[in-house]
Each structure stands twice: as C-alpha cells, then as structure tokens.
Amino acid sequence: MDLTSDYFEIFGLPDAYEVDTQMLAERYRELQKQFHPDRYASKSAVQQKLAVQYTALINQAYAILRSPVERAQYLLSRKGLENNGENSTVNDSEFLLTQMTLREALLEIRDAADPFDELEKFAAPVKLEYGKLQRSFADQYSRERLEEAVETVAKMQFYRKLQQEIEQLEEELD
Amino acid sequence: MALLQISEPGLSPEPHQHRRAVGIDLGTTNSLVATVRSGTPETLPDKQGRHLLPSVVHYGKGGEIQVGSAARRRLVENPLDTLASVKRYMGRGVEDIARLGSELPYQLVDSDNGMPSFQTAGGAISPVAASAEILEALEQRAELALDGSLDGAVITVPAYFDDAQRQATKDAATLAGIKVLRLLNEPTAAAIAYGLDQQDQGVIAVYDLGGGTFDISILRLTRGVFEVLATGGDSALGGDDFDRAIAEWIGRQAGLPDALDPSQQRMLLEAARAAKEQLTEQQQVDVAAAGWRGTLGREQLGELLKPYIDKTLRACKKAVRDAGLEIGQVDNIVMVGGSTRTPRVREQVAQLFGKPPLVDLDPDRVVALGAAIQADILVGNKPDGEILLLDVIPLSLGLETMGGLTEKIIHRNTTIPVAKAQEFTTFKDGQAAMAIHVLQGERELVSDNRSLARFELRDIPPMVAGAAKVRVVFQVDADGLLSVTAKELTSGVEARVEVKPSYGLSDEEVTSMLKASYTHAKEDMQARALKEQQVEADRMIEDLTAALAADGRELLSEEEYHCLEVALKDLRSLASSEDHRLIARHIEMVAKASETFAARRMDVSIKKALSGHHLTDFDEQ
16 A cells, blocks of 8 residues: 555445445554554554554544545546536536525524424435435446436535535534 | 564464553653553552652752652742643744733743744753653553563553654653554554453544544444544644643632642642532532632532533533534443542533433543553454454645645544555756755645745756646555655656655754763664664564565575575674664665565465455355
C-alpha cells in the first residue's frame, strides 16, 4: 500500500457501491490494530512517522467509504468524473421545484403548533427518498450509466443536507 | 548501559525487561500518579500515605517553592503567591483569562509571547511552569516508589482541550523532564480503568465533571478497540463553578458586599467547598461566615447547582446525537471527577440515561488508573496489549479565507491521526505571497474562533489571479497535535509550520526555561540529552539490525543493503560517544537512509494483512 492506494483495495472490498458496512468496520479495526501509532510508540522515529501516515490514510479511506455520498463521489472520481456540487442538477427543473417545496415545508415546521410531530412526519419520507437514491446509484454505477449516476449523487447531496437541517431543527426545538 | 529491547511484531520481549511507566492525571484541583504493578494499576501515595496531590504551587520570596498540601495551606493567608487551578489557564491568552471571570485572585502580567504569567513573590510564573512543578513532584514520588528513573508517562487531558492547551501540557512535561508517551483523553482513560475493555462490545458514555472542566464522551467498544464517536463539553465548567455559586450564596446570606478582597474570597470559597463535600453524606450542613450562621440543605444546593448541571445534560444529549445514537443505546455510564460525588449530579445523570451510572471506582483516581494501564502498554511492557484507542479531534480545524470567514479543513469528531489537503488560489494578479491563518472552532467568523498560528507562503511566481494552486495540508498526530504545510503546486514553493499555539511557548523558550531552571543544572541537562540520544541510537540499531536480518536481502538491492550496513556500522561505533550532537546527527543520517526500506517493509506487512482477507472472505462470498 502506498499513499495513493485505492480505498477499496485498502479494505479488500470489491469495486461496487454497495458495501457491507459491518465488514468494512471490522477490517478498519483490524488494520488499526496493526498500524496505529500506539503500536509503534517504542519503535524508531522513522517507523512512528510512517505509522502516522498510514493510519491517517486508513482513517481517510474509512471515512469516505462509510459515507453514502462521499463513497459515490469517490467511485465517480475514479472514473474521471469530478462532481462539482449541485451544478449538475440546475437543468432539472422538476427537482429544483421539489427542493424548493421541501425547504419551504421545513421552514414552516418551525412555527407549527406541534413542531415535533410535524418534523417526524416530514423526516420519514425524506429518509426514504435518500435510501432510494442510494439504491438507484448502485444500480446506475453497476450498469455503467455514469451520467445518470452523477445526477443521482447531486440529488443525494441535497437530501443529506436536508437531513442535517432536520437534525439541527430537532436540536433547536429541544 | 543496557540496550533497550525492540521486539518484532508478534514476539514479546524478555519478561525481566520491565520498564517504568506511569499514568499522570494532571487535574485542576488534584493530581495523581499511578503505575501498573504485577498486572494491577494502583495510584502511588506520598510518604504520608496521601494519594491526591493538590494542584497548588506556592512561590515564596526566597525562591522556595512548595507543591501540594503544604502550598494549599497557604491559599488563604497568601493567595497572590499561591497558584491554584492553573489548568484553567493552560494555553490561554490574557483576554481568554479575563473572560473566565473577574473574581480571579491573581495579578496577571503579560509577556512578549502573549502568554500570561502570574505575579508572585518568586517572580512571574506561567501556568506551564507551575504545572511543570506539579509534574515534577509526581515524577519524584514515582521514581521513589519504582526505584529508578521513569521511561515514560501518559498524561491525561480533557477531551475538550484544544491544540493550544494540549501543547501547553506537553511543554510542561518537557520542562519537568518527563518523556510523554502519549497525551490521553481523560474519558478514554476512565473507560479503560473500569475494565470495560473486558466486555465484548458496547456503547459507553463517560461523564467527567472535574474541578474546572466538563467532558462528555461517547465511546464504542468492539473487541478491544475503543472508538471515540463523539466528544463534547465545556473547558470552563466544573466544581469550581459549584463552589463559586455556593460562595456567592453564602456571601449574600451574610450580607457581604460584592467586591471582596482576595483572602475574603478564598475564605468564602473554602467554606463553600466544605459545605458541598459534607452534603454528599448529610442532608444539611451548618455554614458560618463573617459573623453569619445558617444552614444549607441538599434541596437548596440542588437549586444553586441547577444551571450548571443542566448545561452538562444538554451537552450529553448533543454528544449522543453527534455519535449518531439514541440515549437508550448507551450501555454504560462512567462517572469521573470529584464533582460527580454530588448526589444531585448522579440523580440527574441516571434520569437522563435511564440507568444508574458506574460509581464503584474512586472518581478522583479512575483517570490516573486508566492512564497507567495505557502507559504500561505503550512503553512496551505489554506489546500484545489488546486495547487500542481510536481518538477524535474535539474541535474543527480550518483556515481563514476571504472576508474573514473560516473554511473547515478537518471537521470535529474526525478520527486521528488524520491528514487532509485542500487547494486554494490567489486573489490578485501577480500575487507573490499568501497568508495562512490556522483556526480552531466551529463558528463561521474568524473572530469567533481560536487563532492557532499564522504563517506565510512566499515567492509564489507571478501569475494571473486564480492560476496559482496552493495545496494546504493539515496533519494531526495521535496526540491531537497539528502541523500544517503549504505548497504552491506549479512552482513547488513550500512553507511548513508545526503549529505552536498563539499563546504557547516556542521551542527556544522551553529550552531556555529548562536551562534557567535550577532543578536541572547544566551538567544535568547535558547528561539527559546524551542519555536520550544514546537510547534513540540503541533503539535504531536494534530496529535496523533486526529488519535487515529479517528481509533486507529480499527488499533491498545489493547497493542499498550495503549502504545501510555501512551507516549502521558508523552509528554503532558512535553510539557510546559522549557527544550528543554527533550521535543525533548520525541518527538522522541513518533515519534518512533507511526511510525507503522502512516504507517497503510496512507495505509488505500491510499486503500480508490484506491477503489474509482476500483468501478467507472471498471464499465465503
């Protein structure tokens, strides 16, 4: 493994969007057990430095593969498709409208009579849609329909952001 | 001098080569030192049998210094020359300290490096220097008990400590002449002490309410690996606030004015603390101050402490949420810190989590015990130690961008070590330099975050605006300390800083303080430096000899192998010389020469680790 290694290779995982997260976590812990700087605390400075670099790489790879959005972006970037945020969906007017409707609905919940109940009702379909997009991406990627996959990632980004806003509102209401 | 043993992974060293390692809990109110003896961690007492060392240092006129109980007795009579709770000021600037509270009983003096000092009869004393005195007292205690000098120590810090505070703690250890094996987060240490690592898996919340800091950490344990999932808390909230709230109440009851002189303040604080401690056993206590007599009951105490306890509970909820969990998924709650003795705190925590917290171990000692266990592993006494800690950074790290905004590079709760890179570009045509301002914190505006360091990348060749590509890399090591490099990619111009906090000590200052310190005479210093270099040389020789024998022929060309052999021979002939600089130079040369070899060996072992998977897992699929 050098410092430009492929993240899937590091964890010995097949090249696909769907990842067995339990297996990923297990391998992560195994690699850490072997290469964490704590394992080199009584070794020479050279080895300590290497251990820091390797574990930093392992941590980075783990963080990317664990995140549904970042994993998708990583897969696309390996195929030379850099995804530049929301740009790619600007032309999809239908999705733009969905975005606006959802955001407005979230804003209104803040002033609702029973915000907790409303928020729960709002959050459920958002979560469902986020999951659906992930499955679409897996399908599109495996069938090499990469242009569609790029659009799907952009939509996933929106839903992830929306979920974060839901959590934030939950926190504020608490 | 005996050679230190370096074992190949998987082989354990000879059992008689036991190294002396300790865990140190450098606390706000009290400090402790612990070690593992015959497999059991224990805190070490002083000659009088006291385990807790009050974190108080007294500086007298004649230059005499007292540490611990002797110093604490002088707090009331001599508050200005007696420094208590210095941990609260570690890595802080004068302005930060002013914000901590106006009732500070000390006289602050500013110094050139922005780090404040306290004016005492023994001169201007920085928080780092006072902490070094405490560490040295503990070191002496341990060396007496263990019958020899220490090979290393694990020092604990609150998980919420920022880079500046961690660096200040490390500086204090350097000043005290202690080799730091690792700065360990207090909550993680506590979880280890409870032997929770013996369980197969589970989610642990560590509620740590000390004298001056509150930490909440959510950890996941899976077969010996502790992953810190989230941390939160407040680095300026603790038992001292309880004391102050009670003292203010007593002051109001006694009809005292708001402005009090330092010794009156101290007296009220002492009365407050005594009342608080008695209320852990009794339902109510008698209180007397300035001619006034009255009683304080648990209910009233609960009311006084409510705002502070509520603040901790809010932080708990947030940390659980940050960890992506629900409150009900927490399996164990570990209580740490003297302030968790307060019955109201225990009740409220039990209520929040829906289960009683673990309180079997002394909440004052639990952190030191855990640190000792970790020190024992790190120093090499337990090379196959099953525990591994995967820690996170408590606060986001970022850079200042146009318009005074903060661009986060590494987000909080990211597992360390970590390295992250981001590219920036120039704003003006022909721009030749770029100012890099490193920040820590969660806020948008630069002014709301903590400034860690500033440096400049110069000599960027002239280009149109937006054409230069500056790659800034943040690297955080396993102690949570940051280094930053910036490189212009088209020209290769590079700048690098080990981030030294804005209010910290520079390496030169640490060195000069070391030289000035009369506890380490000059000969002492040199002897120490020589010994350190000899140990590192021996370590390197052992390491490299074993590595060359194991797979040098396989991984190196004839020429490379020969080069390393020669370098090794040189180092061997020098290792026992008396010139520490000469040894250091040769160590560096050998290190450079063997870098590629070490990297290749690492690659091979990673490939081995992976090929194991490929065989078994793909068969299963």
